[in-house]
Amino acid sequence: MDSTPLHNAAVAAFLQDAQVLLARSQECLQHLELITNDPDACHSLNAALDTLARRAVALDLLEVAHHALALQRLLAPACAQQHLHGTSLPALAACLTLLDWQLELLDPQTGRLDMDTEEQRRLLAELATTLGQPTAQLCADCQEADTFCAHPHAQDALAEQSLGAADRQH
Structure with missing residues (x-):
């Protein structure tokens, strides 16, 4: 990761924007707790x-990118199927809380996060279970090494999601 002042400024700007995005996500969660499966809240959360996730990938903030992308991958079908309610909401709240901690503990100089991945995996697995979905998996090499998947297919998935969203808007 580049640790030049320009990159440090970009990470600092990302952290400010990320807090706004996280606050929006938490507001959407609160809305979903009041109005089950509200499509506008689901869309805004997604x-x-x-x-x-896109901003984190662009800055090579892999831990944050992975968590945000995994959450989005779990929530998108749940929102489409109007299946985001009940026990899934506390599980989602726990995932958002962990994301908040990740943003708080992210080293603004290096962009790295010195946390193990076990809690993230557990929370994502719990959310997946409450949504009736398979747990988001890392590629086999990354699972074996207990690292976040930084292979091109993670970025390809972001690009595919973007194209799919653009197609749905037209």
Whole structure:
């Protein structure tokens, strides 16, 4: 990762924007707790996580990007199927809380996060279970090494999601 002042400024700007996006996500969660499966809240939550993941990928903030992308991948079908309610909401809240911690603990100089991945995996697995979906998996090499998947297919998935969203808007 580049640690030049320009990159440090970009990470600092990302962290400010990420807090806004996280606050929006938490507001959407609160809205969903009041109005089950509200499509506008689902759409806004998905958009906030998408933006957060894209910006994190662009800055090579892999841990944050992975968590935001995994959340988005779990939530998108749940929103489409109007299946984001009940026990899934506390599980989602726990995932957003962890994302908040990740943003708080992200080293603004290096862009790295010195946290193990076990809690993230557990929370994502719990959310997947409450949504009736398979747990988001890392590629086999990354699972074995206990690292976040930084292979091109993660960025390809972001590009595919973007194209799919653009197609749906037209």
